[in-house]
Amino acid sequence: MAGVTFFTMSVICFAFASVGTAKEIKLTYSNFFPPTHIQSKLAESWCKEVEKRTNGQVKIEYYPAGTLTKAKQCYDGVVEGLSDIGFSVLAYSRGRFPVLAAVDLPLGYTSGLEATKVANAVYDKFTPKAFNDTQVMYFHAHGPGLVFTSKKPVRKIEDMKGLKLRATGNSAKVVKALGGTPVAMSMPETYQSIQKGVVGGGLYPLETNKGWKMGEVVKYCTADFPAAYTTTFFVVMNKDKWKQLSPDIQKTIKAINKEWIIKHGEAWDTSDIAGLNFFLNQGNEMFGLDAKESAKWKKAVAPIIADYVKDVDKKGLNGQEIVDFTVKTMDSIQ
Structure with a gap:
């Protein structure tokens, strides 16, 4: 009887163990x-x-x-x-997720x-x-994407002319609208590309200076918040x-x-915040835009939003509705 009991208990224990393993x-x-x-x-x-x-x-x-x-x-x-x-x-x-692409537009994000x-x-x-x-x-989504350069400071929109900057998706359109030349590459490729002079900087959020150590290879930041993308x-x-x-x-x-x-x-x-501190601690320089210059930057990127609406409409979506909702949501949070 004891043997049967031991055998029965062994089977029960094995069964429970099997159930536990199956559920993992x-x-x-x-x-x-x-x-x-x-x-x-x-x-x-x-x-x-x-x-x-x-x-x-x-x-x-x-x-x-x-x-x-x-x-x-x-x-x-x-x-x-x-x-x-x-x-x-x-x-x-790029082009695969048209609705969410509206979020990346240069709408002037603050955080x-x-x-x-x-x-x-x-x-x-x-x-x-x-x-x-x-x-x-x-x-x-990251905080406001700004302009960072390694050799040439960008103090006004005219300084963007001829600059090759790392940018993808809508940020590439921002670079082009501002007069620069966008170069598409993933973030892991960017450090060496800036270091070797393949590109003269990039568009990215402040955190990237520390998170990806980009603050070691760039020298200048243009705080172009009116044209900031995410x-x-x-x-x-x-x-x-x-x-x-x-x-x-x-x-x-x-x-x-x-x-x-x-x-x-x-x-x-x-x-x-940590990225900004890291950037400045390298001896780098950050400068903003006055009201007149800010208006120029905002005007320069406005066609990107209009083009987005047209492109999305062609795909059978309501581009203006998507943009309006995105802007309204952003404004309600700010």
Whole structure:
């Protein structure tokens, strides 16, 4: 009898162990930011939070610095299952996400938290079909993108003429509208390109000076806030993997996503301050624009917004409605 009892208990224990193992879900997360960057640390902490709140049912293996998929491959990598979750830049897939591209327009952003809230509001309002091949977790966006140069200071719009600056997506259009020549490249490529003189600087937020050490290779910053743009980042999950999660786990992840939207936005602003300090501590110089010069810059980038409306209309979308909602949302947050 004792033997039967021992055997029975062994079977029960094995059964429970098998059930526990079956419930454990392993996912992979790809991100191009280096592990030391605050945005990478937030992505990794999101993974740990998911594991914690699902009581270990979901475990996520995190791959920073483009070690699983590169920045430009990240979205398709999620669609194709090369990674289960991906975090990268929408602008690296130019023309693919027309609705969210409105967020990146040079609307005069003042903070990363503002831009982040705008990006998620635009998605929630229009739920673009372009994202139907993934499960969107959330979006976030950096603080005002400004002009940085390595050799030639830009104090007025005429100084932009002939400058080759790193820029992607809508920021490339900003460079062109201001008289410069945009050169497309991912952020990991930019440091050496500036250092070697391939480009004379770039358009990016203040945080990049420390986060990507760009403050070591540039010397000047033009605080062109009236023409400031942002760049929208996505965090998406493979559609099939999402469907495999239980409703309770999905609900838990959605709750975490809402919290991390704010964390990312606040982190962009905190790191902008750190980036500015890093930039200035290198002995670099930052200067602003007076009212007259600001008006010139704002006027120069205005056609970008008008062209966006026309291009989006051709795709069967209401471009003006998207822009109006984006601007209205931004103004309400400011």
